[in-house]
Amino acid sequence: METLQAIARKIDGAQDLGSVVRTMKTMAAANIEQYEAALTSLHDYHQTVALGLAAYFRHEGLRTLPPSPPASAQKTVGVLALGSDQGLVGQFNDLLADYLTDHLSTLPGEKIVWVVGERLYGHLEGGTYHPARLYTAPYSVAAVTQLVGQVLQQLEESQRQEGITDFYLFHHQPVAQGGYLPTGQLLLPLDKNWYQQLLHTPWPTPCVPHVQGPSTPTLQALIREYLFVSLFKACTESLASENTSRLMAMQRAEKNIEEILQELTQRYHRFRQSTIDAELFDVVSGFELLGKD
Incomplete structure (x- = not known):
């Protein structure tokens, strides 16, 4: 009795x-503010890189991107999915795993999947798209820089050794109404619609930009910065979404x-x-x- x-x-x-739940809720809210501030400051950096690419393409007289090779079952597609290492995030990893699986089934060729976060790795392990590499999820803005550097280094090696032609990025993105939604984007090769928008972006000053130095190293440096800022933005959005999911779970x-x-x-x-x-x-x-x- x-x-x-x-x-x-x-x-x-x-x-x-x-008391523990209230502490975790407070920490999640503080982290969301940190990542939202990083996204705001990142916008200017992203705009600078985009303007640099536009200046290069205009200087070289490139009005269209080179034609992409025809789709082939032999092509190799690289995929990076951003999940979480910790639990108490609701359906954060489940939704992304389902979204990733559905989209990869529509892509031709062999898929090489890299995963950030042990929780997402566990959802994909043993399935159709078993991850080939696992990265530890960052827990601060400073740690995102290190992760992005590791991914870019691995991407360059895989392009040489495994012949990766396309590179996709999947992650959660915060939405204006609150919460988050899974999203995916093609980073390489460059998107044609984005390229055309870039060419029509007006230069912010009366001074006409000029490209100094050899063309190929300049383009490689700009593309690397474009990849860096895109990956950094995606990681920050993923972390903000993760903490949003944790905040919602703690509120419940x-x-x-x-x-x-x-x-x-x-x-x-x-x-x-x-x-x-x-x-x-x-x-x-x-x-x-x-x-x-």
């Missing part, structure tokens, strides 16, 4: 758990804990009142028996 002490212990445990947990605490408190008071009533009844009954004696 449940006792007052047992109910009191449950109340103490729920209160302790509620906090609501559940409050309901459990309310129910336990009511049960405690009812039990305590019934115990007091029983003791009073025993005292009154004993007093009446003594009076009769």
Whole structure:
């Protein structure tokens, strides 16, 4: 039979758990602000790189991208998926794993999948698209730089050794209404629509830009910076989405804990009142028996 002490212990445990949940909710909210600030500052850097590419293409007189090789079952497609290492993020990794699997099934050729985050790796492990490489998920803006450097280095090696022709990026992206949605983009080769928009982007100053130095190293440097800023932006959006998912999960947990605490408190008071009533009844009954004696 449940006792007052047992109910009191449950109340103490729920209160302790509620304190942990509130702490995690506060940390998630603080992290979201950190990553949103990074995304805001990253916009200017991305714009600078885009203008550099536009200046190069105009200087070289390139109005269209070189034609892509025809789709072939022999082509090799590189894929990077950004998940999480930690739990308590709701359906964050499940949604991305399903989205990734559905989209990869429509792409021709062999797929080489790299995954960021052990949780997402676990969802894909042993499936149709078993990950070939696992990266540790970053937990700060500073750690994102190191991750992006590792991915770019591996991409260059894989292009030489494994012949990767296309490179796709899959991650979660925050939405304006709150929450997040999975998204994917083709980083290499350059998207034709994006390229045409880039050529029509007006130069922000009256000075006409000029390209100094050899053309090939300049283009390689610009493409590398474009890949760097795109990967950095995607990682930051993924981290913001992860913390948004954790914040939403903690809000649900906090609501559940409050309901459990309310129910336990009511049960405690009812039990305590019934115990007091029983003791009073025993005292009154004993007093009446003594009076009769």
